[in-house]
Amino acid sequence: MTIPSPNRAHPLPAEPPSNLGPQERAAVEDACARLKALPGALLPILHAIQDALGFVPADAVPMIARELNLTRAEVHGVITFYHYFRSTRPGRRVFRLCRAEACQSVGATALEAHAKRSLGIDYHRTTADGAITLEPVYCLGNCALGPSVLIDDRLVGRVDAARFDELVAEARRKR
Amino acid sequence: MSKLRVYVPTDASALAVGADATAAAILAEARRRGREIEVVRNGSRGMLWLEPLVEVETARGRVAYGPVHAADVAGLFDAGFTEGAAHRLGLGPTAEIPFFKAQQRLTFARVGLIDPLDLDAYRSLGGYRGLAAALAMSPGEIVETVTASGLRGRGGAAFPAGIKWKTALGAPAGQKYVVCNADEGDSGTFSDRMLMEGDPFTLIEGMTIAGLAVGATQGYIYLRFEYPHARRALERAIATARARGFLGADLCGSGRTFELEVRMGAGAYICGEETSLLESLEGKRGQVRFKPPLPAISGLFGRPTVINNVITLASVPVILDRGAGYYRDFGMGRSRGTLPIQLTGNIRHGGLFEKAFGLSLRELLYDIGGGSLSGRPIRAVQVGGPLGAYLPESQFDTPIDYEAFAAIGGMLGHGGLVVFDDTVDMAAQARYAMEFCAVESCGKCTPCRIGSTRGVEVIDRLVAGEDRARQEALLRDLCETMVHGSLCALGGLTPYPVRSALDHFPEDFRRAAAGSARP
Numbered sequence: 063m064t065i066p067s068p069n070r071a072h073p074l075p076a077e078p079p080s081n082l083g084p085q086e087r088a089a090v091e092d093a094c095a096r097l098k099a100l101p102g103a104l105l106p107i108l109h110a111i112q113d114a115l116g117f118v119p120a121d122a123v124p125m126i127a128r129e130l131n132l133t134r135a136e137v138h139g140v141i142t143f144y145h146y147f148r149s150t151r152p153g154r155r156v157f158r159l160c161r162a163e164a165c166q167s168v169g170a171t172a173l174e175a176h177a178k179r180s181l182g183i184d185y186h187r188t189t190a191d192g193a194i195t196l197e198p199v200y201c202l203g204n205c206a207l208g209p210s211v212l213i214d215d216r217l218v219g220r221v222d223a224a225r226f227d228e229l230v231a232e233a234r235r236k237r
Numbered sequence: 238m239s240k241l242r243v244y245v246p247t248d249a250s251a252l253a254v255g256a257d258a259t260a261a262a263i264l265a266e267a268r269r270r271g272r273e274i275e276v277v278r279n280g281s282r283g284m285l286w287l288e289p290l291v292e293v294e295t296a297r298g299r300v301a302y303g304p305v306h307a308a309d310v311a312g313l314f315d316a317g318f319t320e321g322a323a324h325r326l327g328l329g330p331t332a333e334i335p336f337f338k339a340q341q342r343l344t345f346a347r348v349g350l351i352d353p354l355d356l357d358a359y360r361s362l363g364g365y366r367g368l369a370a371a372l373a374m375s376p377g378e379i380v381e382t383v384t385a386s387g388l389r390g391r392g393g394a395a396f397p398a399g400i401k402w403k404t405a406l407g408a409p410a411g412q413k414y415v416v417c418n419a420d421e422g423d424s425g426t427f428s429d430r431m432l433m434e435g436d437p438f439t440l441i442e443g444m445t446i447a448g449l450a451v452g453a454t455q456g457y458i459y460l461r462f463e464y465p466h467a468r469r470a471l472e473r474a475i476a477t478a479r480a481r482g483f484l485g486a487d488l489c490g491s492g493r494t495f496e497l498e499v500r501m502g503a504g505a506y507i508c509g510e511e512t513s514l515l516e517s518l519e520g521k522r523g524q525v526r527f528k529p530p531l532p533a534i535s536g537l538f539g540r541p542t543v544i545n546n547v548i549t550l551a552s553v554p555v556i557l558d559r560g561a562g563y564y565r566d567f568g569m570g571r572s573r574g575t576l577p578i579q580l581t582g583n584i585r586h587g588g589l590f591e592k593a594f595g596l597s598l599r600e601l602l603y604d605i606g607g608g609s610l611s612g613r614p615i616r617a618v619q620v621g622g623p624l625g626a627y628l629p630e631s632q633f634d635t636p637i638d639y640e641a642f643a644a645i646g647g648m649l650g651h652g653g654l655v656v657f658d659d660t661v662d663m664a665a666q667a668r669y670a671m672e673f674c675a676v677e678s679c680g681k682c683t684p685c686r687i688g689s690t691r692g693v694e695v696i697d698r699l700v701a702g703e704d705r706a707r708q709e710a711l712l713r714d715l716c717e718t719m720v721h722g723s724l725c726a727l728g729g730l731t732p733y734p735v736r737s738a739l740d741h742f743p744e745d746f747r748r749a750a751a752g753s754a755r756p
């Protein structure tokens with residue numbers, strides 16, 4: 063049964079068939095089983111899935127909706143509301159560049175231009191070799207030592223173009 | 238030789254400039270020299286321009302060196318830093334460094350002194366004395382103490398904490414909640430993060446006291462995802478507190494219950510707004526609710542809920558421990574107590590500076606902050622986050638006081654100062670304010686959702702010099718509409734940075750036009 067999507071920009075996935083691989087399906091089932099009894103369980107579940115897989119696959123939506131007794135539109139609406147949740151697989155490392163004012167005051171705008179140019183991608187995109195996804199972020203709480211970048215869970219401060227290139231080279235060595 | 242004790246911070250800002258490598262190098266060098274050593278990973282002392290700031294325990298107390306990078310370590314050992322000897326990175330006794338010495342640390346009293354996860358160290362420095370006092374009081378007495386302290390919300394709106402608590406206490410019994418707002422979305426702020434990473438038990442203790450005060454048995458800390466280090470610190474501290482009887486059923490043998498859980502946000506500035514935060518905690522899109530009802534009456538899952546900022550809650554233990562009068566005696570006017578001020582952006586001495594209200598912006602920027610990082614003149618300061626006005630030099634004598642800032646059309650907000658030197662393009666800053674609002678709008682009101690995008694376009698045309706008078710009038714109209722037609726402060730205050738840029742720095746909106754006037 064397919065519920066027509068009210069929002070054409072984000073079409074809801076058809077169900078079935080589900081295209082989840084076994085590992086993805088297991089991650090979704092595990093997150094739901096562990097967390098669905100929590101009050102307000104949806105965000106914790108989405109976090110657990112993204113922690114495990116790096117993204118929340120579109121085909122996870124109907125499974126989550128069923129487990130939480132929500133509509134697929136509700137689950138989809140929550141995923142798209144929050145900048146952090148993503149529906150596509152990211153690169154091996156996610157670079158989050160701070161765009162906010164304190165970092166701007168020490169060169170973040172130039173760093174942003176350098177990052178996009180040197181990686182050859184815009185925000186929300188992944189380099190062709192699958193190494194790096196670039197995302198904007200609005201403050202990392204490192205405003206006295208900007209420009210700041212968060213690489214997965216690692217915070218780096220005082221990042222200029224040269225330092226950025228080093229960080230990219232390091233990231234590319236990760237397989 | 239006696240065992241050596243060295244401190245290297247684990248604060249995220251210290252890690253961001255290499256503190257882990259410094260700690261590893263110190264351990265390796267000590268081993269190479271056959272020196273027995275204990276490296277304590279403390280919170281940051283708040284002098285972030287000196288990070289990684291390494292301290293050595295000596296007969297003269299703790300002596301500081303910084304910034305110490307891994308490559309400096311062998312040289313420090315050679316110079317005898319283990320005995321506090323002179324070195325080009327030497328800063329002398331930490332407590333005597335002027336930036337530190339000038340502070341009045343109440344909320345941040347322990348931050349930087351101890352291993353943040355060491356509960357015994359916490360208790361040896363006064364930790365959990367506030368809770369002990371609260372356990373001996375009635376809920377009404379706790380609320381009265383917080384009210385009498387004059388403590389106002391540190392998250393931005395500066396609403397008296399005691400009054401909020403009183404409303405929640407007076408709500409009919411049943412499930413109630415304490416929610417900590419740890420969304421800290423404002424650029425130029427990190428005091429919540431430093432407190433959570435550097436002294437998480439203080440926040441846990443403050444929330445526990447809030448629970449006792451209003452009759453809430455469950456607390457949630459809503460933490461932004463951008464703070465993975467704070468998450469680890471909080472989760473570990475909560476586990477320790479629970480294992481030691483400071484959380485859970487039968488708190489400290491009192492028969493009272495308080496449970497605590499960390500919930501992660503997911504990248505939405507608007508989720509710092511309290512009702513949007515509650516929606517998010519309930520597992521929904523973070524859309525702002527209409528008020529009333531107040532959260533204190535009908536908040537999380539429709540139940541009475543106290544929601545406060547991290548710093549508000551973390552200031553409660555010292556108030557309960559030392560008394561309302563002790564706290565209230567700091568400050569000026571209706572701004573009582575201390576404010577952890579965050580000096581950020583283009584500033585030489587960036588960091589956290591906790592002080593009683595009353596210092597002027599100018600003192601903070603120059604005497605404490607040391608002027609701009611670039612060495613160029615300071616041209617503008619944005620105080621209070623992305624919704625705060627840009628202040629020109631002529632307003633630098635404004636004291637740090639909620640009412641004084643309101644009087645000049647500004648706001649103190651969460652206490653962050655972002656400094657810009659004279660290379661700043663204020664038209665670009667105004668444009669960014671509108672762009673940020675467009676990116677982060679929750680979508681509920683048209684002036685905020687659509688107006689902000691229109692604002693970006695109008696600023697672009699204004700700067701391009703297209704019919705300038707008309708574009709400026711349009712921009713000001715748009716600002717009026719946003720101020721009056723927005724449900725919350727995101728749409729309602731975005732015009733403040735925009736208009737202040739336009740009012741105080743009009744020349745920046747004429748730059749392009751001067752050279753390339755188009756028909």
Ligand SMILES: Cc1cc2nc3c(=O)[nH]c(=O)nc-3n(C[C@H](O)[C@H](O)[C@H](O)COP(=O)(O)O)c2cc1C
Nearest residue numbers: 390391392418420421422509510511545546549726
């Ligand atoms: C757009 C917007 C963003 C906000 N962001 C935060 C925030 O990140 N942290 C915070 O404590 N309060 C924030 N607030 C203020 C909260 O709505 C609320 O006033 C606060 O959590 C109450 O706690 P307090 O009284 O202890 O300050 C924000 C408000 C608005 C309108």
Ligand code: SF4
Nearest residue numbers: 679681682685725728
């Ligand atoms: S002003 Fe903006 S963010 Fe606030 S409720 Fe309205 S649309 Fe949402």
Ligand code: FES
Nearest residue numbers: 160165202204205
């Ligand atoms: S503004 Fe970039 S870290 Fe805060």
